[in-house]
Amino acid sequence: MLAATLLAAFATGALAQQLNGNASLVSNITSSACPTGNGAHIIVARASLEAVGFGTIGAVKDAVLAQVPGSTAEFVNYPATLDAYFMSETTGVYAMRTLIAAYIANCPCQPLVVMGYSQGAQVTADSLVGQQVTTFPDNMTLAGGVAIDQPLPDSTLSRVAAMVIMGDPTFNTNESFHVGTASKNALFPREDVSNFERTGLASRTQSYCDALDPYCASGSFDNISVHLGYVKEYGVAATTFVVHQLKQYKGCAAGNATGGANGTAGGTNGTSGGAAPTSSPPAYTGAAVNVYGASSAMLMAAMAALFAYML
Ligand SMILES: *[C@@H]1O[C@H](CO)[C@@H](O)[C@H](O)[C@H]1NC(C)=O
Ligand SMILES: *[C@@H]1O[C@H](CO)[C@@H](O)[C@H](O)[C@H]1NC(C)=O
Ligand SMILES: *[C@@H]1O[C@H](CO)[C@@H](O)[C@H](O)[C@H]1NC(C)=O
Ligand SMILES: *[C@@H]1O[C@H](CO)[C@@H](O)[C@H](O)[C@H]1NC(C)=O
Ligand SMILES: *[C@@H]1O[C@H](CO)[C@@H](O)[C@H](O)[C@H]1NC(C)=O
Ligand SMILES: *[C@@H]1O[C@H](CO)[C@@H](O)[C@H](O)[C@H]1NC(C)=O
Numbered sequence: 584m585l586a587a588t589l590l591a592a593f594a595t596g597a598l599a600q601q602l603n604g605n606a607s608l609v610s611n612i613t614s615s616a617c618p619t620g621n622g623a624h625i626i627v628a629r630a631s632l633e634a635v636g637f638g639t640i641g642a643v644k645d646a647v648l649a650q651v652p653g654s655t656a657e658f659v660n661y662p663a664t665l666d667a668y669f670m671s672e673t674t675g676v677y678a679m680r681t682l683i684a685a686y687i688a689n690c691p692c693q694p695l696v697v698m699g700y701s702q703g704a705q706v707t708a709d710s711l712v713g714q715q716v717t718t719f720p721d722n723m724t725l726a727g728g729v730a731i732d733q734p735l736p737d738s739t740l741s742r743v744a745a746m747v748i749m750g751d752p753t754f755n756t757n758e759s760f761h762v763g764t765a766s767k768n769a770l771f772p773r774e775d776v777s778n779f780e781r782t783g784l785a786s787r788t789q790s791y792c793d794a795l796d797p798y799c800a801s802g803s804f805d806n807i808s809v810h811l812g813y814v815k816e817y818g819v820a821a822t823t824f825v826v827h828q829l830k831q832y833k834g835c836a837a838g839n840a841t842g843g844a845n846g847t848a849g850g851t852n853g854t855s856g857g858a859a860p861t862s863s864p865p866a867y868t869g870a871a872v873n874v875y876g877a878s879s880a881m882l883m884a885a886m887a888a889l890f891a892y893m894l
């Protein structure tokens with residue numbers, strides 16, 4: 584299986600070594616619980632076709648949990664399918680915005696970290712700055728109380744200490760926070776990247792994308808090894824970035840969110856863990872298929888490439 588192969592490759596890496604001896608610091612808890620001490624809450628969106636859970640990028644989450652005691656994590660429960668991609672991705676945005684809203688409401692002033700891989704990268708970025716892809720239907724409804732093509736309010740975004748996205752199929756070469764060798768736009772390049780700058784998120788984001796990746800850099804679907812390699816390639820860098828961002832996080836002093844002062848307030852509710860978190864995005868009733876027009880052939884190729892890899 585894909586995940587097993589990747590994890591086996593990863594297990595010998597430097598990132599895995601960082602985790603050794605610190606497994607007890609790693610916990611998965613639901614959004615009703617808050618981080619303790621100087622911890623952060625991490626919300627993770629997995630890649631297409633990965634089993635429900637944290638997916639490959641969960642290794643980066645685990646490394647952050649180990650290095651920032653008191654932190655918590657949960658995953659976005661969404662379809663992550665490649666067929667009916669628009670429905671899947673949109674459901675992911677609903678689900679992630681629901682988790683973000685619950686965390687912001689329950690845990691005043693503490694930092695939020697978001698991460699996503701592949702389709703999960705798009706879910707993550709869309710959740711924060713809005714779903715803006717030319718070939719997607721626009722503005723069908725609200726998600727998390729905000730039109731789906733609009734950014735979340737500044738009072739929410741001020742709580743985001745770091746965003747890590749890998750192999751984003753909406754990558755746009757204009758993004759100032761790009762890391763990697765890609766020089767071409769993605770499958771569905773984001774129309775407007777200005778929301779990252781306008782909201783200040785650009786300086787708190789890293790988007791990892793290398794040349795030849797068919798999903799984020801318009802490479803060939805004949806070889807998706809680049810697309811599958813980001814945790815191994817950049818996992819340590821991403822972890823370092825997140826830990827650094829958390830040290831910079833100013834709590835409510837930065838954004839004047841409501842609640843406790845200086846990032847120390849907030850609940851200690853529900854620190855026990857283990858239960859797989861779930862969320863209940865509203866049922867999606869819009870058009871689910873054929874939203875790509877000329878891109879549908881590309882999507883079929885994308886799906887075929889992933890399935891071929893898994894066999
Ligand atoms: C965290 O969740 C992952 C994925 O569900 C699971 O493999 C892992 O064992 C969990 N870790 C702990 C400490 O519960
Ligand atoms: C967390 O604790 C606070 C204060 O005790 C309480 O008001 C709040 O309802 C709790 N939240 C959850 C989700 O249990
Ligand atoms: C575990 O994490 C703590 C806190 O980050 C660190 O001080 C300690 O050195 C780590 N232990 C190991 C064995 O890496
Ligand atoms: C978004 O949808 C709402 C409800 O249908 C509509 O009133 C509004 O004009 C739309 N906004 C845009 C920018 O299309
Ligand atoms: C990138 O930015 C340039 C200059 O602002 C603009 O002309 C171009 O259309 C942008 N490209 C994309 C793909 O957004
Ligand atoms: C796929 O691409 C990677 C990176 O360019 C390369 O190392 C590998 O040999 C290629 N595999 C095949 C089967 O072409």
Ligand SMILES: *[C@@H]1O[C@H](CO)[C@@H](O)[C@H](O)[C@H]1NC(C)=O
Nearest residue numbers: 741833835836837838839840
């Ligand atoms: C925070 O709120 C206080 C009091 O309302 C105000 O004086 C201050 O300028 C605000 N700071 C920021 C960064 O918005």
Ligand SMILES: *[C@@H]1O[C@H](CO)[C@@H](O)[C@H](O)[C@H]1NC(C)=O
Nearest residue numbers: 834835836843844845846847
């Ligand atoms: C927050 O921290 C600053 C700097 O340490 C301090 O001056 C201020 O009094 C603190 N505010 C509260 C409400 O604790």
